[in-house]
Amino acid sequence: MNTNFPDIPASPKTTFSARPVTLRINGNPVELNVLPWVSLLDALREYAGLTGTKKGCDHGQCGACTVLCDGERILSCLTLAVMKEGSEITTIEGVAQDGELHPLQKAFIEHDAFQCGYCTPGQICSAIGLLREGKAETRDEVKELMSGNLCRCGANTNIIDAIMDVKNLSAHE
Amino acid sequence: MTLIPSIGQPVSRLEGYQKVTGAAKYAGEYKAPGMLYGYVVNSTVTKGKITRFDTAKAMSLPGVVEVFSHLNRPSVGKFSLQYADMDAPPGSPFRPLQDDEIIYNGQPIGLVVAETFELARYAATLVEVEYATEFFQTDIRPNVNSARSPKIGMATMLKPPPPKPKGDFQKAYDASFAKSEGEFYHSTEHHNPLELFATTTIYEGDGKLTIYDKTQGTVNSQLYVANIFGLKYKNVRVIAPYVGGAFGSALRPQYQLFMSVMAALELKRSVVVTLDRSQMFTFGHRPQTIQTTQFGADADGKVNALHHAAIGETSRFEDYTEVVVNWAHMIYPAENTLMQYKLVELDVFSPLDMRAPGGATGMHPIETTMDDLAYKLKIDPLHLRLINYSENDASLNRPYSSKELMQCYLQGAEKFGWDKRDPEPRSMRHGNKLVGYGMATGIWEANSLPARAEMILTKEGKLQVNSAVTDIGTGTLTVMTQVAADELGLPMEDVIFSYGDSKKPFAPIQGGSFTVSTIGSAIKAAAGSLRKKLFKKAASMKNGMLKGLELEDVVFKNGRIELKTDPLTFVTYQDIIAENNNEPIKALKFSVPNVLKLKKYSRATHSAAFVEVEVDEELGVINVTRAVTAVAAGKIINPKTARSQILGGMVWGISKAIREETITDHRLGKYMNQNLGEYHIPVHADIHELDVIFVEENDDIVNALGTKGVGEIGLVAMPPAIANAIFHATGKRINHLPIHLNDLL
Amino acid sequence: MNNFDYFRAASVQEAIGLSVEEDDAKYIAGGTNLIDLMKYNLTDAHTLVDLTKIRDHHEIQELPDGGLRLGAFETNAKTAWHPLVEGRYPLLSRAILAGATAQIRNMATNGGNLLQKTRCYYFYDANVPCNKREPGSGCSAIGGYNRIMAILGTNEHCIAVFPSDMCVALAALDAVVNVEGPQGARSIPFADFHRLPGNTPQLDNNLQEGEIITGIDLPANGYAQNYSYLKIRDRNSYAFALVSVATGLKLEDGHIQSARIALGGVAHKPWRDEAAENFLKEKEPSVPVFREAAEIMLAGAVGYEHNAFKIELAKRAIVRNCMMALNPETQVPGAGPSL
Known part of the structure; x- marks a missing residue:
């Protein structure tokens, strides 16, 4: 005999009511009514209507769900919306300013740094975080610190080219 | 000013803005x-x-x-x-x-x-x-005795069975001056888009x-x-x-x-x-396979005996097959051949085409056996390929519609610096690391299928092009827009390609590197029809400049129909539509490959991959530090997106050779690493210098566009080139994929 | 993943109070492992007590004895890149940066890093026996696919490995873990923090019910001159170690005054061996000497069907990493092998 998930208690704990969570998403205060078990990723995609942030594994193993939380890149699938009360969340939808694409967005297009596009929002948000951290100097360091974002299409070299371009550009400014 | 043709331009993806801003919506996001x-x-x-x-x-x-x-x-x-x-x-x-x-x-x-x-x-x-x-049974290895021939069906059309035996393989092999044989095992893989x-x-x-x-x-x-x-x-x-x-999934x-x-x-x-x-x-995968090869050559390096046998896994309910063993004889013209392909039924889901199905599987044994043969003959591996070069497909005794593999070898070797290779295994070093150079040949079929396309010229002078085809990230939207733009002599901005919708004209599934050729041909057919209609209208215009002329007299460019001999004699598309009471003019065409003509030829893309690996001598850690792939794939519509396809294939090749595998616990009959943490696809830190060369290849037989497809060819030569480079670096011939660091300790 | 009640604690004391009052309460900080486990239905909580808004225990501060205190709620990234850590405990910085990814290190906390669960395939599959998940059910890894499993300190109950990189460095550095709980505060030497499987493979460490890690103290000697962290894995980044080694050497007049070697990826806890370290004392550093130390360290190793290679690999990794420690500037991003 086999049963699915024998260890999980059957008593449903859905009685805990949804609670308002206020996040600043892409500069705007957004109040979401969510139960504690809603991940930040699902809160963005299913409750805030921002599907630009992608779900590729839901377990912190691909990087597609990368967003910036108070300026730092994090995985939105491995945190809960309720834990981010008051935080400033930047998603891919908030990266361009006043219709002007971010230099990384432009560089990604120019370098053909994506094919299917599914890992792209995570790659770009991650690269923004990387540049802000300022810890990667060499190409090898950029590759290592971007390794949290998988690309199954194999656009790796183009992605790193795009990031190096922007990095070198900002270094010269 | 004359418009520059779009075909051949490295145009950035038209949907790029949507993809970098998060506006692109995928199936689960509505x-x-x-x-x-x-x-x-x-x-x-x-x-x-x-x-x-x-x-x-x-x-x-x-x-x-x-x-x-x-x-x-x-x-x-x-x-x-x-x-x-x-x-x-x-x-x-x-x-x-x-x-x-x-x-x-x-x-x-x-x-x-x-x-x-x-x-x-x-x-x-x-x-x-x-x-x-x-x-239940899920392991192919203890079940090889139950291997049997696959059933034949509709899908077999695109997956021909092995070629018939030629000559007397065993006799020729036994008598060969140099012999190489191997047994190969490939793990299950999952597409994991x-x-x-x-x-x-x-x-x-x-x-x-x-x-x-x-x-x-x-x-x-x-x-x-x-x-x-x-x-x-x-x-x-x-x-x-x-x-x-998707990659086939x-x-x-x-x-x-x-x-x-x-x-x-x-x-x-x-x-x-x-x-x-x-x-x-829990659905579809690249099947585990067991393969054996026996190649024999004479003292000059001429391969005279080829044997390649493969046993693939299938489910108990469908006979999934791949073209695994047909390739060797398509490349190397031996007189004596024996190719066999069998299936073992296991308690798994049916395997499913995964990027370069069969080719990625079969080319590894073929090209590592050739490499081994080169060592036995003391001939440079590249030179051995040149000795056995053939303009024809010996397996079917027919010419190729085009074949510029020679240029792939030569240009690839030049760019890579193959001449700097010391042939002795373990002879090249970089610090603590053994350096190896390896190369391999690649081949993939150049097919096209029937499809329909519709073109509508609107009163605004825009060309609406419709097809049900998808764009799985290959660049279909961009490339088809380029093709359509040139057909009517319009800038790309005036072309709207609508796709990814079953309401649009019929398109087959997108895969097998046949989409550009298939949909491109349909667009060409529709464009021909549209041009006729436009010309007919233009030629019938009362005071029109083209009155009384023939279609052969004119060209379609710069948004108008011009007299070939005098560009100042023209009628604009907008005037034609105006003449049509401002009603759009449409053309819908079904294009079918010319089977009678095509069956006289073999059609294939070719490639040569050159790879440098570094292997840590004590720790076994492998890095593909450099790779060049030279590709002959007919006309390249968009060098930017095509290059990305090849790069993607190369990354897949690296992954297949030294990274990804689905691990099965056969006691449980289940996959144990069903996640991206333990199913290792390459990370950025795994991918080093990759270079792509497109050699020029003109082909007016394969289809009206002269395209051959680029989705798979970047992958097939990489796993053997890497395995060969690892042998050159370490002196160890590892015949199962992926090769792990512990295989080299 | 079941739903749960959620409380945000303002202080450690409040959190401990909540954990006592509420049934089946679990603490959450970075969440990078807990949420993963909850989504796989491998763990469950009636109540989650969020520690991330507690203001204390975030800072990296110098201790009067010359050591350093790492706040338990500080992130792995901020710790690894803190000037005091980079300058005085570069081995720790390297080890942290070899673990997970930039995003995960931005979330994961120092305390949480110590509390990671194994990545054993069979632990992660709720439908097969696993003594760690369900004591007494058996170990599926022993007769299964055990390439990634342990070679030291195993027994018939469990051959899982502890996955942290940071902890390998903390073990080498002789850190001390400060905890607070319903019974008050206490300090646990790092070697005593994690456990071997013994008869209770379900227990990964010696933390008591309701206890919270508040900080990690590093002794004054950070082996900042000669150190190296080497991680051998199936891809260059974003993968757990097959074998990892943290080495700190203190050299004087060309001789080893003291040596620290800790192994990751080979046991149920970071692996230290005093005999090996003592052997190195007063020796001139060389490949044969390090090889001898490695032989001592791996003397009790037992390989299983697919992981026996780890024994030789670990020995070679020890030798290489000790050599790298003599030239720490040669270390490469991702903690791969250099020289």
Whole structure:
């Protein structure tokens, strides 16, 4: 005999009511009514209507769900919306300013740094975080610190080219 | 000013803005009022029967709407034929929730539908299932004795059986001056596109559905749904403008489509079903294979005996086949050949075409055996390929429509610096690391299929081009826009290519590197028809400058029809439409490859891959530090997106050679690393210098465009080139993939 | 994943109070492992007590004895890149940066890093026996696919490995773990923090019910001159170690005054061996000497069907990493092998 998930208690704990969570998403205060078990990723995609942030594994193993939380890149699938009360969340939808694409967005297009596009929002948000951290100097360091974002299409070299371009550009400014 | 043709320009992807801003929406990202969320329940055993399927606890949760299973599934198609799709191998396709039989581990056995995603996911854990289990087999290795020939069916058309034996292989091999043989094992692999499989079915009422599906064929999904659920084709619309990678996994409709549609029809509400990552390992995979080779050559290095045998895995319900053993003789013209291909039935889901199916599998043994032969002959591996170069396809005794493989070898070797290679294994070093150079040949078929395309010239002077085809990230939108623009002599901005919608003119599934050739040819056909119509109208215009002329006298460029001999004699498209009472002019054409002409030729893309590896001598850590792939793939419509396709293939080659594998515990009959943490696809830190060369190749036979496709050719030569480089670095010939660091300790 | 009640604690004391009052409460900080486990239905909580808004225990501060205190709630990234850590405990910085990814290190906390669960395939599959998940059910890894499993300190109950990189460095550095709980505060030497499987493979460490890690103290000697962290894995980044080694050497007049070697990826806890370290004392550093130390360290190793290679690999990794420690500037991003 086999049963699915024998260890999980059957008593449903859905009685805990949804609670308002206020996040600043892409500069705007957004109040979401969510139960504690809603991940930040699902809160963005299913409750805030921002599907630009992608779900590729839901377990912190691909990087597609990368967003910036108070300026730092994090995985939105491995945190809960309720834990981010008051935080400033930047998603891919908030990266361009006043219709002007971010230099990384432009560089990604120019370098053909994506094919299917599914890992792209995570790659770009991650690269923004990387540049802000300022810890990667060499190409090898950029590759290592971007390794949290998988690309199954194999656009790796183009992605790193795009990031190096922007990095070198900002270094010269 | 004359417009520069779009074809050949490195145009950036037209959907780039949508993809870098998050505006591109994928199948599971559409919302509808009152939409429900489905979560699939999967079998935890490998074979047997469901003896109890208790939904009481799940159904007791407020917000859980229904739990579907074989017990309460609505009446749907029962016959295998209704489940057959465009890519179905011979056999009886899997029918979800059909009965209590468990035929593989992870089989979908239920669907929980609830008001929220979280609730559906939780309720799925409360479904209590008991099974009566039965004996199963999932390992190909102890079952080779049961290998048998595959059944023949419709899908066999694109997958020809092995060529007939030639001469007397055994005798020739025994008498060969140099011999090389090997036995090869490849692990199971899973496609693992980054996007999770998802279907959103919008319930429109009146028996109508709008379905956003993750698919490589909108029409394929449409027919599948209509056939199973007894709906009219016109009432089922499948839309897939963005597909987050597929690599073959979406060539067949997957079970989330069935589940989503079933629930929507039964509950009369819109339903989204998204699989989780572990469920991405519960349908279709590259099969595990065992292969053997025996190649013999004379003292001059001329290969005179070729034997390649492969045993592939298939399911108990379908005969999935690949073209694994046909390639060697397509490349090397030996007089004595013996090629064999067999299947072993196991208790797994049917394998499914995965990027360069068969080619990626077969080329590794072929090209590592050639490498080994080169060592035995003391001939440079590249030189051995040149000695055995053939302009013809010896396996079928016919010429190639074009073959610039020689240039791939020469230009690739030059760019890579192959002449700096010391032939002695373990002779090259970089610090603590052994350096190895390896090379291999690549080949992939250049096919095209029938398709339809529509062109509409509007009164604004815009060209609307319609096809049901998808763009799975290959650049179809951009490339087809380029083709259409040049056909009518318009700038790309004036062309709108609408695609990814089953309502548009018929397109086959997208795969096998045949999409550009297939849809491009259909567009060319439609354009020819449109040009005729436009010219007819122009020539009939009362005071028109082209009055009385013939179609041969004019060209279509710069948004107008011009007299060839005098560009100042012209009629603009807008004037033609105005003449047509401002009604758009349309052309719809079905293009079919000229089979009679094509069957006189073999059509293939070729490549040569050159690879440098560094292997840490003591620790075995392998890095592919440098690789050059030179490709002959006919006309390259867009060098930028085509280069990306080759780069992607090369990364896949690296992954196949030294990274990815699905690990099976055969005691349990299940895959143990069903996640992206332990299923290792390359990270950025794994990918070093990659270079692509497109050699010039003109082909006016293969199709009207002269294109051959670039989706697979970047992959096939890389695994053997890497394995050969590892041998050169270490002196160790590892014949199973992936090669792990511990293989080199 | 079941739903749960959620409380945000303002202080450690409040958190401990909540954990006592509420049934089946679990603490959450970075969440990078807990949420993963909850989504796989491998763990469950009636109540989650969020520690991330507690203001204390975030800072990296110098201790009067010359050591350093790492706040338990500080992130792995901020710790690794803190000037005091980079300058005085570069081995720790390297080890942290070899683990997970930039995003995960931005979330994961120092305390949480110590509490990671194993990545054993069979632990992660709720449908197969696993003594760690369900004591007494058996170990599926022993007769299964055990390439990634342990070679030291195993027994018939469990051959899982502890996955942290940071902890390998903390073990080498002789850190001390400060905890607070319903019974008050206490300090646990790092070697005593994690456990071997013994008869209770379900227990990964010696933390008591309701206890919270508040900080990690590093002794004054950070082996900042000669150190190296080497991680051998199946891809260059974003993968757990097959074998990892943290080495700190203190050299004087060309001789080893003291040596620290800790192994990751080979046991149920970071692996230290005093005999090996003592052997190195007063020796001149060389490949044969390090090889001898490696032989001592791996003397009790037992390989299983697929992981026996780890024994030789670990020995070679020890030698290489000790050599790298003599030239710490040669270390490469991702902690791969250099020289």
